[in-house]
Amino acid sequence: MINTFHTSLPPPPVPPRLGHRRSEPRQNSPLVWFLSVVLVLHMIVTLLGFIYLFQRSNQGNQISQLEARADKLSSERLHQPLAHMSLKNNNPTCTVEDKVPCVLVWNNDHSVRVNVDTEGPSRLKIKQTGYYYVYSQVTFSKRDVKTSPQNSIIKSTDQSLRETHNKKDEVLLDSYCSVGYTSQCSAFQGGIFKLEQDEELYVRVTNLTWVSPDWNSTFFGLYKLPNDL
Incomplete structure (x- = not known):
């Protein structure tokens, strides 16, 4: 005999499956x-x-x-090398007829030298190799109608030859006064030259007796240009 059972109640709910739970969307927190x-x-x-x-x-x-x-x-x-030399009043007498260089002698009491040596009373000796501005001015106070007074800057270099030392002179600059000047004239000159250590410079004139004894009007100098120029 078959026994059947009928009821009007609904069937029990199916339990949810793990891993298939629907997650609710997260809301960003203001603090985060x-x-x-x-x-x-x-x-x-x-x-x-x-x-x-x-x-x-x-x-x-x-x-x-x-x-x-x-x-x-x-x-x-x-400490850049420089020199400004003023004339010494009692320069020795020298003329063209003497056939020797007429070299100006300088007064150390009225001169300025920084890192420049002297060689005797008339020469400047270079201590540092470099480019120098060299200048001189000679004022002549006596008139000569035949010869123009001349002012020359001379560079002297030692030349070693075996066991002897000879000096080789080179004219760097020349300046002149006109022949017919009346009372006084000044011959100025200046230029830039490469000078080596131990080279010497001096000023030569035509006749020392023509040179004005005023140390403010006759002078000789140089200064070394900066290395970065």
């Missing part, structure tokens, strides 16, 4: 958003600060290098 913004701003500020400090460091190094170079140049220029 705020912390994210702060973190990004912090990173940007840190990066900008690093760049700023790096640039300041480079600028500081460049300024320090410039200051060191300026101090070095100031120190070098303070």
Whole structure:
């Protein structure tokens, strides 16, 4: 016999399967958003600060290098070789007829020298090799209608030849007064020359008796140009 059972109640619900539960969408918390913004701003500020400090460091190094170079140049220029020699009143008598160089003698009491040596009373001796501006002025106070008074700057170089030393003279500059001057005339000259260590310079004139004894009007000098020019 078949027994059947009928009921009007609904069947029990099916239990949910694991792993198939539908998750609800998460909502961003205001605190999380705020912390994210702060973190990004912090990173940007840190990066900008690093760049700023790096640039300041480079600028500081460049300024320090410039200051060191300026101090070095100031120190070098303070001790740059120079000389300004004034005439000695009692120059020896010398004329063209004597057939010897008529060389001017300088007065050390009215002269200035820095890092330049002297060789005797009439010569300047170079201590540092370099380019120099060399100048001279000679004022002549006596008239001569036949010969033009001449003012020459001479460079003298030692030439070693075996065991003997000979001096080789070279005219660097020449200047003249006109033949027909009446009372006084000044012959000035100047130029830039490469001078070597131990070379000597002196001033030669036509006749020492024509030279004015005023030490302010007859002089001779030089100064070394900076190495960075």
